[in-house]
Amino acid sequence: MIGLLYIAIAWISGYVILKQLLPSIFDFSKSLSLTGKQVKLPAWAVTLPASYLVGTLLVTWTTYISAYLFRTSGKPMxxxxxxxxxxxxxxxxxxxxxxxxxxxxxxxxxxSGIRNSSFLKLTSLRFYMF
Incomplete structure (x- = not known):
């Protein structure tokens, strides 16, 4: 149960930090790919993995650095x-x-974007290319 709390805190904090530091990741509908075509990828398909990765990275760094600072105690982790x-x-x-x-x-x-997206329907399988 504590592991799920750890993942939730990492994910939400990554989302909040990305929202503050890199707001352009949440609206890239006007951006173009390397080939010059418009990107047709739902925003949640980028923001959810990015927020998980950023949050997990920051929370684990903080955990291990603070465990190092508490290394003289009996239970540093x-x-x-x-x-x-x-x-x-x-x-x-x-x-x-x-x-x-x-x-x-x-x-x-x-x-609502996840519910209405054809990304989740098995009948219309799409491969999104960057």
Missing amino acids: LYGNIAAFSIFSLIIIYFITKDIRNVVTTFKSTI
Whole structure:
């Protein structure tokens, strides 16, 4: 159960950090591929994996660096996980309460995009090329 909490905190914190540092990743419908064609990829197909990767990278770095700082204690990884959970939970709470309306509209549009997408239907299998 704690592992699922770890993944959720990593994923959500990656989403929040990407939203603040790289907002162009959430709307790339006007961008062109290397061949000059318009990119026809749903935004969630990029933002969900990117937020997971960024969040996991940052949370694990924070966990291991803080575990190194607590190395003289009896259980350094326990204290490292507590520190990382606390830090990233505060970051998530800060940015979600900062712009709660934007989070709600983004969540609703992501859910409706996933439901309406033909990406999930097995009858029309598509391969998205970058």
